[in-house]
Amino acid sequence: MREVYIIGVGETPFGMLKDDFHILGQRAVRVAVKDAGIKWNEIDSAFVGNGTNGIVTGQRIFRDLGMCGKLPIINVESACSAGALAVHSAYIRVATGLDETSIGVGAENASLHREPGSAPSPDMTDIEGFLGAVMVAKYALRTQRYMYETGATAEDLAQVTVKNRRHAKNNPFAWRKGDITVEEILNSRLIATPLTLEQCCGMTDGAGAVIVASKEVVKRLGISKPVKIIASALVSGPFSVGPKDETGDDIITMGTQKAYEQAGLGPEDIDMVECHDAFTITELMYCEAMGFCGKGEGLKMLRDGDLTHGGKVVFSPRGGMLSYGHPMGASGAAQIAQNVKQLRGQCKGYQVEGAKVALSQVTGGGLQGTQHAACTTHILAI
Amino acid sequence: MANPKNKTKEEDITFFHPDLLEVPEDSPPYLKGYKCKKCGKIWFPKFVPCPNPDCWSEEMEIVPLSRKGKIYSVTDVFIGQPTMREYMPMSMAYVDLPEDIRVFAQLEGEIGSFRCGEEVELTTGAVRTNRDGKPITSYKFRKVQQ
Numbered sequence: 001m002r003e004v005y006i007i008g009v010g011e012t013p014f015g016m017l018k019d020d021f022h023i024l025g026q027r028a029v030r031v032a033v034k035d036a037g038i039k040w041n042e043i044d045s046a047f048v049g050n051g052t053n054g055i056v057t058g059q060r061i062f063r064d065l066g067m068c069g070k071l072p073i074i075n076v077e078s079a080c081s082a083g084a085l086a087v088h089s090a091y092i093r094v095a096t097g098l099d100e101t102s103i104g105v106g107a108e109n110a111s112l113h114r115e116p117g118s119a120p121s122p123d124m125t126d127i128e129g130f131l132g133a134v135m136v137a138k139y140a141l142r143t144q145r146y147m148y149e150t151g152a153t154a155e156d157l158a159q160v161t162v163k164n165r166r167h168a169k170n171n172p173f174a175w176r177k178g179d180i181t182v183e184e185i186l187n188s189r190l191i192a193t194p195l196t197l198e199q200c201c202g203m204t205d206g207a208g209a210v211i212v213a214s215k216e217v218v219k220r221l222g223i224s225k226p227v228k229i230i231a232s233a234l235v236s237g238p239f240s241v242g243p244k245d246e247t248g249d250d251i252i253t254m255g256t257q258k259a260y261e262q263a264g265l266g267p268e269d270i271d272m273v274e275c276h277d278a279f280t281i282t283e284l285m286y287c288e289a290m291g292f293c294g295k296g297e298g299l300k301m302l303r304d305g306d307l308t309h310g311g312k313v314v315f316s317p318r319g320g321m322l323s324y325g326h327p328m329g330a331s332g333a334a335q336i337a338q339n340v341k342q343l344r345g346q347c348k349g350y351q352v353e354g355a356k357v358a359l360s361q362v363t364g365g366g367l368q369g370t371q372h373a374a375c376t377t378h379i380l381a382i
Numbered sequence: 383m384a385n386p387k388n389k390t391k392e393e394d395i396t397f398f399h400p401d402l403l404e405v406p407e408d409s410p411p412y413l414k415g416y417k418c419k420k421c422g423k424i425w426f427p428k429f430v431p432c433p434n435p436d437c438w439s440e441e442m443e444i445v446p447l448s449r450k451g452k453i454y455s456v457t458d459v460f461i462g463q464p465t466m467r468e469y470m471p472m473s474m475a476y477v478d479l480p481e482d483i484r485v486f487a488q489l490e491g492e493i494g495s496f497r498c499g500e501e502v503e504l505t506t507g508a509v510r511t512n513r514d515g516k517p518i519t520s521y522k523f524r525k526v527q528q
Binding site: 115118119121127128130131132133134136137140141142143144145148189190191192193239241242243244246368 | 398402425426427433454455456457458459460461462463464466472474475476478482483484486487488494498499509510520
């Protein structure tokens, strides 16, 4: 496998947006191409991740950019992991030598197409989906068990939102950001005990694009300090109909272990993480599942300030999904775009000082018997 | 694509699901496990072939699952899919059965009244509304009746 670098990234600000997914995707692509300093026709292939906006979503993005007919467009889907899967697929295409340059795009518009107030859910053909297991209910069940086993309180969980919104304060791409109190979080609308509205990511809209390239391209462009993809790991969720430890996360542990092996490093080497903080509980559970601390110790990390600037590892420096919201297909690509900017030192007002190694992780899909259907993990280094 | 006009002529289901739930007239309801005749593993819900990749046998026999189980975790849910809203809020839980099966289910009873580790028993009741606006009956769990 060849070395693969990221030469350009783009993202749109996230939020409830009036432009549909393909417009958002086009914007992210144009920013990424400009950022890379290449011409559109230097991109050999395109992968597009989307969750809910229909079929041939990639062609809908690239047609209006005049690029259809000029390169293969491959549409990929793994629910919430789709944007990261698009980048992973572009990575594979360059790593194997098939292409010199490829682009991974994640784009989604949920708000134009969803009935307001309807909670995302597994497909109706899934037995749990049929019985009402909306995603927030499944995560509330995990939260309740985590609290039962560790003694964590609702106030503790709310601190994750407080931290991530504070991180996002100066991030122009984040949606909900700035100061919020534990009280405001706990007094917001109850969704599924103990999760209140401000502990859940919003169903927002947005897009991200990531252009990957070979070392030869990096040399030709004269990039002196390129961001390198040192791991791009994809795993599917282990299946069993028996009891599982829902305070842990089997697929995330599998995915990060695979990524650590690829990168030849461990959690102690990671400076910052964008994780799938779709709910407050997930940042604590995933911090543990990724090996940043022992089982049940995520809360201590949070309380000790180890998950923020100046701590052991900065979790969600862009503000995470608790600030951005979570447009299914877009999040994974936007996380990577942000991590690249952090490693380049371009995040004024929310920069992780001295960040050299950044991890992003996003899971996708609810299926009975699995914790998630897919998990995509990337580790970038400069 | 199927013509939705034709689709609405067919009545939607009011019972979920004969393959999973047995409601005998003279005895309590029970869930049906699917035991692989080749490897012996019990599955729920119905899987054919056996999802054990070293097996893939299509020979499955129905075994009644225990009517009582333990709540692994429980939450009170206040938002739901559009066809469930009239039932909200409601308690939902993972219930562990002795056959090494975890079942996601709605609970019948007061919200806020269930706890992790509590024993519950199988019952039946409406779980959502169908396309025709009629309730769909399926399995639920409730506090063990004395």
